[in-house]
Amino acid sequence: MRRLVAPALMSGMALAVSGCGLHPLYSGGSAGTVATTLAQVDVGPIEGKAGWLMGNALRDRLHAGQGVTARYRLEIKLDDKIIGLGIRRDDSISRERRTLRARYQLIDLTNGSVLLDAAAGSDAGIDAVKSEYATIAAENSALERLSDIVADQIVTRVATYVSRSNQPAR
Template sequence: MGMRAALIALALALPASGCGLQPIYAGGSSSPVAQGLAAVTVPAIPGRDGWLVRNALEERLSVAAPGGASASPAYRLDVRLDDSLEALGVLNDDTISRERRILRARFQLIDLASGEILLDATAGSDAGIDVVSSEYATIAAEQTALENLAKDVADRMVRRVSLTLRERAGATGE
């Protein structure tokens, strides 16, 4: 019984500890990180890829907002994107059989009060696309890849911003 109880206690403790990592929103929507994320404004990013990334970012940032209310902006997230298609598999007759879509973002988190750049980083993701005989199907696959990449890159940016805001909250002792 003692061994079984110890294993149950260990099993219950493991998910909570997460190898020493706290969840991003530790403390819920009232935590400094969640409030900080809710106070991040994202200016328009040019292009369809920019529209997709900005929507994905705003979706993720608003999740942190208590009751869905947006806080008055305290930070600005400036994003520059580089979206490219690269031919991977070239067949004997010079037709392309596979492409890779690469989406890279350079982003800066700026404190609106001081103008200080709190974070200057890059995030990127890529996806393989099969090029099929139907041009329409290939374009649709490229579009789906871009939508998925936009979400992935937005996730990566929000994680970095969250870590920056958590370190900042820790430094100011909030």
């Protein structure tokens, strides 16, 4: 009896999943709606070293500035913090947490309206060793990784917004 129920259950689940409305985000590849719209997003200036890293990561992911006129602009404000967590016997810090938070807005340049207002962020743990150079190198490495992670979050959210705003009403 069990051998008959499993195939019937699996085929029923396959039919249910096929009607759920899922579709590929980047359908059409580089000529698709999402990819071509993302290429029209300009990244506004972002302050500081974290801003420079974030701007480069976003431009790489958006493929911005490749001969396409900007129709949208991403305005981003970053909050970058390092907090000491662990303390050694000599009162020095043994562990740090670096957090990078981004508040961003997608602005339509044709009329100045804000299409998307959201936040993204991530954090990383850092071992603070006796060598100050090694600790600074670890902090910089963490900032580079966090910039990539937060840039991925922002691009995914913008791509999802573009995909949903271009969907026909049901």
